Amino acid sequence: xxxxxxxxxKKRGFAxxxxxxxxxxxxxxxxxxxGVVDEIASMEEAIANCDLVVxxxxxxxxxxLIPKILDQVNGQAITDMCSTKEMICQLVKYHPKRKxxxxxxxxxxxxxxxxxxxxxxxxxxxxxxxxxxxxxxxxALAVIRRMFEALNMRVTFMDASSHDRHxxxxxxxxxxxxxxxxxxxxxxxxxxxHIFDMASGGFDSTVRLAKSSxxxxxxxxxxxxxxxxxxxxxxxxxxxxxxxxxxDGDRDKIDGLIKKSNQIKKILK
Amino acid sequence: xxxxxxxxxKKRGFAxxxxxxxxxxxxxxxxxxxGVVDEIASMEEAIANCDLVVxxxxxxxxxxLIPKILDQVNGQAITDMCSTKEMICQLVKYHPKRKxxxxxxxxxxxxxxxxxxxxxxxxxxxxxxxxxxxxxxxxALAVIRRMFEALNMRVTFMDASSHDRHxxxxxxxxxxxxxxxxxxxxxxxxxxxHIFDMASGGFDSTVRLAKSSxxxxxxxxxxxxxxxxxxxxxxxxxxxxxxxxxxDGDRDKIDGLIKKSNQIKKILK
Numbered sequence: 189x190x191x192x193x194x195x196x197x198k199k200r201g202f203a204x205x206x207x208x209x210x211x212x213x214x215x216x217x218x219x220x221x222x223g224v225v226d227e228i229a230s231m232e233e234a235i236a237n238c239d240l241v242v243x244x245x246x247x248x249x250x251x252x253l254i255p256k257i258l259d260q261v262n263g264q265a266i267t268d269m270c271s272t273k274e275m276i277c278q279l280v281k282y283h284p285k286r287k288x289x290x291x292x293x294x295x296x297x298x299x300x301x302x303x304x305x306x307x308x309x310x311x312x313x314x315x316x317x318x319x320x321x322x323x324x325x326x327x328a329l330a331v332i333r334r335m336f337e338a339l340n341m342r343v344t345f346m347d348a349s350s351h352d353r354h355x356x357x358x359x360x361x362x363x364x365x366x367x368x369x370x371x372x373x374x375x376x377x378x379x380x381x382h383i384f385d386m387a388s389g390g391f392d393s394t395v396r397l398a399k400s401s402x403x404x405x406x407x408x409x410x411x412x413x414x415x416x417x418x419x420x421x422x423x424x425x426x427x428x429x430x431x432x433x434x435x436d437g438d439r440d441k442i443d444g445l446i447k448k449s450n451q452i453k454k455i456l457k
Numbered sequence: 458x459x460x461x462x463x464x465x466x467k468k469r470g471f472a473x474x475x476x477x478x479x480x481x482x483x484x485x486x487x488x489x490x491x492g493v494v495d496e497i498a499s500m501e502e503a504i505a506n507c508d509l510v511v512x513x514x515x516x517x518x519x520x521x522l523i524p525k526i527l528d529q530v531n532g533q534a535i536t537d538m539c540s541t542k543e544m545i546c547q548l549v550k551y552h553p554k555r556k557x558x559x560x561x562x563x564x565x566x567x568x569x570x571x572x573x574x575x576x577x578x579x580x581x582x583x584x585x586x587x588x589x590x591x592x593x594x595x596x597a598l599a600v601i602r603r604m605f606e607a608l609n610m611r612v613t614f615m616d617a618s619s620h621d622r623h624x625x626x627x628x629x630x631x632x633x634x635x636x637x638x639x640x641x642x643x644x645x646x647x648x649x650x651h652i653f654d655m656a657s658g659g660f661d662s663t664v665r666l667a668k669s670s671x672x673x674x675x676x677x678x679x680x681x682x683x684x685x686x687x688x689x690x691x692x693x694x695x696x697x698x699x700x701x702x703x704x705d706g707d708r709d710k711i712d713g714l715i716k717k718s719n720q721i722k723k724i725l726k
Contacts, residue, residue, distance in 0.1 A: 357641070358660045
């Protein structure tokens, strides 16, 4: 996500120079080599020489990094792209430079990671959630808002706790649903050719997210455990409803469940 | 699926004329109006005037229609596009014209239905399963094979019973997973704007299949109940494994589940 943002922020004239910081040397060198960033630097150098900081790392690293970066910034705004917000917001709540931080969650991404996954247009037309925005300085908020608008994102506002609850329902459960689907098929289907041949019957799109990394997603499930478990309980209940209806050969009940689920069409065209 | 096949079979020179039969008058007239078919006719007229018959209807209609069409054909080959094969194959097993029927399942489709959903290229590069092919006449098999090859499909062979078991694992479960996901979110998320805003965080791709119709899918789950229930049990177990790992805050176990599910990458690029 950091790479995709870098490409469009440069291309669209929001940024003059992108300084990349990555503790993985291969990622850093690749990002420089393929032109996603203009230079690579240590975190200290980068912070000393930048106008704003975007943290694009897994949430378990973000909770360690963001307070440290806040220690070092000298007036610059700092934002992130993490999928959970409550823990980060709590950790920096009493930081003397809390106002420099704008907690953000751009609702975009792919199942791939690293600089080679960076692509232009990733954020276009999607929403970014600003969380607990009243805790941020009005100037920090304005510059981060301009940045996300340069990425063609719609800005919405939410408190961090509600954000995490909604994210569990609408985003995090989709990933668990997909991981579990991959596990089910891998467990029971010994013949890889059959999987490959039959995947175009719907499996390919529902299982796409199962290619997502543990590095990114385990910390999300950990930080959002309470909400995610609530959603999982509901999800397992809905699957059990289907199972019961199918076992009973209850056509009306199966029809009813499918027709109710079809209502998602009204919301997502 | 019937409409998508019609477009490409005509465009690619396999068919000179497409005669459409549909008991829904609006569908039939639309198919004619937008050029998916060249004419519309009653089933009797169509069978009397065609070189081969493609049945593209939900599986509960197919089990009624296919024996009737077999009664009427005069040497022509007949095939279908249904997602379950065992019940149909059993129903026609002792039909005097069994050899005219080639049981086929092209692994393609979208969540949409009706003539307005027809599109060129739908089948390109995908697999079609021929089931119990030894029960079909060699000439019927040859013409149906040429037809699916004109749609750029790879032909594979399987017995009907294995087909249904594999389809439950690789295709049917994906739809239930998606329907249940839609139900979960619709149940718990009262704010439609949040669903819309956050859908790009993965929900949109996993829930796409939940737009599929009950008319098409309820009969599939009914006919393939035994296999589908086995898969649902495994799927619910995998979700429970995730839930337990998240409840316990067991990072190693969460990592392990995700990394195992990532192996799907080896099969699906």
